[in-house]
Amino acid sequence: xxxxxxxxxxxxxxxxxxxxxxxxxxxxxxxxxxxxxxxxxxxxxxxxxxxxxxxxxxxxxxxxxxxxxxxxxxxxxxxxxxxxxxxxxxxxxxxxxxxxxxxxxxxxxx
Amino acid sequence: xxxxxxxxxxxxxxxxxxxxxxxxxxxxxxxxxxxxxxxxxxxxxxxxxxxxxxxxxxxxxxxxxxxxxxxxxxxxxxxxxxxxxxxxxxxxxxxxxxxxxxxxxxxxxxxxx
Numbered sequence: 713x714x715x716x717x718x719x720x721x722x723x724x725x726x727x728x729x730x731x732x733x734x735x736x737x738x739x740x741x742x743x744x745x746x747x748x749x750x751x752x753x754x755x756x757x758x759x760x761x762x763x764x765x766x767x768x769x770x771x772x773x774x775x776x777x778x779x780x781x782x783x784x785x786x787x788x789x790x791x792x793x794x795x796x797x798x799x800x801x802x803x804x805x806x807x808x809x810x811x812x813x814x815x816x817x818x819x820x821x822x
Numbered sequence: 823x824x825x826x827x828x829x830x831x832x833x834x835x836x837x838x839x840x841x842x843x844x845x846x847x848x849x850x851x852x853x854x855x856x857x858x859x860x861x862x863x864x865x866x867x868x869x870x871x872x873x874x875x876x877x878x879x880x881x882x883x884x885x886x887x888x889x890x891x892x893x894x895x896x897x898x899x900x901x902x903x904x905x906x907x908x909x910x911x912x913x914x915x916x917x918x919x920x921x922x923x924x925x926x927x928x929x930x931x932x933x934x935x
Binding site for chain 1: 855857863864865866867870877878880881913923924925926927928929
């Protein structure tokens with residue numbers, strides 16, 4: 713079983729739409745959780761950390777459900793510039809490495 | 823305030839040659855990580871280093887691959903006797919404590935011909 717599993721998409725949504733990505737992880741001892749964004753042929757960039765209490769950054773909301781080992785990312789009022797691949801990232805129980813999902817592709821259409 | 827610097831950006835090697843990839847972490851970061859991204863695949867952990875120490879190399883292939891992070895100078899990922907299957911994007915990241923999230927460099931795209 714993969715450490716992190718994501719729906720690869722692609723998600724094609726119109727501007728202004730709300731879109732949600734989900735991710736599950738296998739290691740119940742993981743302590744840190746993140747969403748990264750990767751544009752084509754570029755490096756991944758940290759979008760936001762994910763906490764059990766949920767956290768919001770502008771149009772982006774992340775949630776963590778430890779009991780279900782499930783992480784989500786909600787993007788409201790999608791912009792063209794949101795088009796990218798979104799990577800779910802979970803730490804190992806030692807914290808020495810992060811496990812990356814294969815990413816969910818989003819295209820926002822005018 | 824430079825971020826994580828990787829060079830070269832692109833590297834072409836013939837089968838059997840050696841590839842050396844360099845990574846300078848962000849100023850003040852002492853933790854360096856190397857990841858590999860194959861086409862159409864996710865990033866895979868290779869190795870985690872601190873200055874002069876390899877902390878976790880569980881993702882490194884047992885042969886031909888080595889990494890170092892000397893007291894002075896950049897971290898180096900070295901691939902000896904490259905094969906076509908080594909063609910990939912190699913990303914370096916650095917951080918403060920390991921659970922604060924990484925900052926990635928722009929990557930080195932290695933092509934073995």
